[in-house]
Amino acid sequence: MxxxxxxxxxxxxxxxxxxxxxxxxxxxxxxxxxxxxxxxxxxxxxxxxxxxxxxxxxxxxxxxxxxxxxxxxxxxxxxxxxxxxxxxxxxxxxxxxxxxxxxxxxxxxxxxxxxxxxxxxxxxxxxxxxxxxxxxxxxxxxxxxxDYPKVTPIFDKWTKLAYCAFLLDLGENDEFQRVVQSINGPEVKFKASYRVKVYDDFVCKMNLWANEISVSVSSLEEFIFGVDKRIDRTWSNPRRIFEKKVNTYLLQHRVCI
Incomplete structure (x- = not known):
């Protein structure tokens, strides 16, 4: 999906x-x-x-x-x-x-x-x-x-945040709560026992989604990475969109992570 x-x-x-x-x-x-x-x-x-x-x-x-x-x-x-x-x-x-x-x-x-x-x-x-x-x-x-068949997108602060937002977007709330250890603003920390699996899941999902919309994994990852919030303060900046989505979920569901 x-x-x-x-x-x-x-x-x-x-x-x-x-x-x-x-x-x-x-x-x-x-x-x-x-x-x-x-x-x-x-x-x-x-x-x-x-x-x-x-x-x-x-x-x-x-x-x-x-x-x-x-x-x-x-x-x-x-x-x-x-x-x-x-x-x-x-x-x-x-x-x-x-x-x-x-x-x-x-x-x-x-x-x-x-x-x-x-x-x-x-x-x-x-x-x-x-x-x-x-x-x-x-x-x-x-x-x-x-040109390996599976391209491994970069997994840093901002793409980790995007991954969490996508889990919520897809209704995978239980998975979100299972793998996330803590969230502080845009800072995401995954539980040690899930870090490797989370990265592999991110890679698989990004390759699948990029193929579905006919773009490169690189282009998709660069887009969701967003722009420095000091440069782009608008709510169309993926960084702001994902941070809001994740933290709104935590607040609305009173989830302590």
């Missing part, structure tokens, strides 16, 4: 243009690393987009692609060796490449849950500073660049 929000916005999703961003100047602090310098040289006029990052992965430059996806996603950075970008840049290159290649194999076989668990397990794919909001960015670009 297609959520009413997607059904009602089919046209805007289809025509939405890809967003292109300026690489924030804060990342210039890291150009003493070859890989960051390479990213700046690839990105003309310091512009970065999903397409540009995807092309880097298509050229089989997985190491460069990984950091391009992190910078595109706005990974935390302050240049003092304690931020997440610094931690990842200090990670041994050969080990990082081995992790990416293993994840790529799992995704090529459609083993989304295994890939998620691998990236969360110490001694396997766990990397200090790399949480699910960012390793699912890696998943997305690997699937997109290699």
């Amino acid at each position: 297609l959520p009413s929000f997607i059904k009602e916005n089919e046209c805007p999703i289809y025509v939405k243009q890809e967003m292109v961003f300026d690489i924030p100047r804060k990342y210039e602090k890291y150009t003493h690393y070859d890989v960051v310098r390479d990213i700046f040289s690839i990105c003309c006029d310091n512009k970065i987009s999903r397409s540009i990052v995807t092309e880097i992965f298509k050229s089989k430059c997985m190491y460069t692609g990984f950091f391009a996806s992190m910078i595109w996603g706005g990974v935390s950075s302050c240049g003092d060796k304690q931020d997440n970008l610094s931690k990842m840049l200090e990670y041994p290159k050969d080990q990082l490449i081995a992790i990416i290649e293993h994840v790529n194999i799992l995704l090529s076989e459609g083993k989304v849950q295994d890939a998620f668990i691998f990236m969360e397990t110490k001694g396997q794919g766990k990397i200090d500073g790399l949480g699910e909001s960012y390793f699912t960015k890696l998943f997305f670009f690997l699937c997109k660049a290699n």
